[in-house]
Amino acid sequence: MPSRLLHADDFDRTIRRFAQQFTEPYDDLSPLAIIGMQTRGVYIAKRIRDRIREFRGVEVPLGVLDITFYRDDFRSLDKVPTAKITEIPFDLDGLDIILVDDVLYTGRTVRAAMEALMSFGRPHRLRFCCMVDRGHRELPISADFVGITVPTYTTERVQVRLAELDGEDGVVVTEGA
Amino acid sequence: MGDYVFNQRHLLGLADYSAADIRHVLEQTRTFREILERPVPKVPTLRDKTIVNLFYENSTRTRISFELAQRRMGADVVNFSAATSSTKKGESLKDTIRNIGSMKIDMVVVRHESPGAAHFLTKCVPAAIINAGDGAHEHPTQALLDMYSLLVHFGRIEGLRVSIIGDITHSRVVRSNIIGLTKLGAKVTVCGPKTMMPPFVEELGVRVTYDLDEALRDCDAAMALRIQMERQDGALFPSLREYHERFGIRMRHLEQYPDFVILHPGPINRGVELQSEVADHPRALILDQVTNGLAVRMAVLYLLSGGSRV
Known part of the structure; x- marks a missing residue:
């Protein structure tokens, strides 16, 4: 039986909170850029950009x-x-980059993303934002912006559902096989 | 595309690849083309792989293109060319590859004058084999880069009318292109002197003409082949000048038929298959082909690097 951790309206509230948190320190937003990680992180990043x-x-x-x-x-x-596809149509040098993904788990994807981004330039600062932090880190990595933190078993499956792909927004945890 | 799985272990020729396999390679090429535009155009994907480039025939651009593709992906690269090796001392292909195989290699890129050489190697070593040209048989990565260049320019391959002009008999580039292009639904015309046209070529599903204007009149892309002096046994045409007069693409053709683009696998014999001004014309995609070749080879190396080998 899947349990639902975030409903559509919570989801939207979280997106708005991210938009606030991302932009709060800036009078002028020009140093800020967002990078969404394939596949679901891209949709979340677009929503945050639209809210901003x-x-x-x-x-x-x-x-x-x-x-x-x-x-x-x-x-x-x-x-x-x-x-x-990867598409970063701007120069990273000197920018404050916020990397966006759906779920933070072992931290290995974030490590790979950090390595990948370094071949595009040298950002002034790189931060990480995820919709769900489900624990079980295998590398010393943490998120700067978190939608919800959920203790999970490794056998469970955490899915961020998106209207664009799944017909509805939300976060769902299901028992693994 | 949903349930599609790329299951190829080697790239010996496009004859062994389905239309879906070819589309998958071209689709993945797009991601590598993007990497080449980055400030640091390198990825670490093949850093645990060792690749041998085994070149029994002369090659500049194909070998450099493969080697650069391998280095751009972090692989360890060993180059072997027949001219400077134990082949001169009489070692056979089989013994050479077995010796190299004992050094724990993951992939072999091979060019050899004998058709089937790449296929033969699959039986000698447990590595992934990529054919970089075997006699007059196939040169699959060249055809893939030609197709990718067409795909980028036209946005599609299906329904494109492609004319291939030159020495159809001796060209492995033609064979791979005919196989690949027709699998993806292009309409291929071949054109050249009768002495350079293999018998029964129509059975490959192509239109044949001996008249250059006929080949260019309604085509979207014209692929001029290099006249390969090294593969001519006897005189197949009276003189280079006469070849140029009848089968060389000239400025007159560009003016007369304003739509088609020009491909050439290189190296160009200026003033033979292409008038020099045509080779440098904006409608020539020849330098794009070279860049695309690098991306295609990265994609092929990536796709064949999977699976654990012993």
Whole structure:
């Protein structure tokens, strides 16, 4: 039986909170840029960008990052994973970058993302935002902005559901097989 | 695309690849093309792989392109060229590859004058084999980069009319292109002197003409082939000048048929298959082809790097 941790209205409230938190320290938003991680992080990043546009009237640059080529588990995979597109249409040098993903778990994806971003330049500051932090870190990594923190078992599956892909917004935890 | 799984272990020729396999390679190429635009155009994906480039035939751009693709992905690279190796001392291909195989390699890129050389290697070592040209048989990465260049320019391959002009008999580039392009639904015309046209070529599903204007009149892309002096046994045409007069693409053709673009696998014999001004014309995609070749080879290396080997 899946248990629902966030409903659509909580979800939207969290997006608005992120938009506030991201922009709070800035009078001028020009040093700020957001990068969404493929696949679900991209949709969340777009929502945050849209919210920022609504109440600050500024379009914050948005990039898309795929970390496939930086994974550390190639040796244990039988088939190579299909890579998705990366598109970062701005220069990272000197910017405050906020990386956005759906779920923070072992921290290995974030590590790969940090390595990937360094080949695009040298940001002034790099921070990380996730919708759900489910624990079980395998690397010394933590998030700067968190939607909800949920203690989980490793056998459970945490899914961030999105209207664009799943027809509804929310966060759902299901028992693993 | 949902349930599609890329299951190829080697790239010996496009004859072994389905249309879905080819589309998958071209789709993945897009992601590598983007990497080449980054300030640091490198990824660490193949850092635990060792790749041998085994070149029994001369090659500049294909070898450099493969080597650069390998280094851009962090692989360890060993280059072997027949001219400076034990082949001169009489060692056979099989013994060479077995010796190299004992050094724990993951992939072999091979170019050899004998058709089937790449296929033969799959039986000698447990590595992934990539054919970089075997005699007049296939040169699959060249065809893939040609197709990728067409895909980027036109946004599609299905329904494109592609004319290939030159020595159809001796060209492995033509074979791979005909196979790949027709699998993806392009309409291929081949054109060249009768002495350079193999018998029964129509059975590959192509239109044949011996008239250059006929080939160019309604085409979207014209692929001019290099006249390969090294593969001519006897005189197949009277002179280079006469070849140029009848089968060389000239400025007149660009003016007369204002739509088609020009591809060439390189290296160009200026004034033979292409008039020099045509080679440098904005409608020539020749330098894009070279950059795309790097991305295609990265994609192929990536896709064949999977799975644990012993």
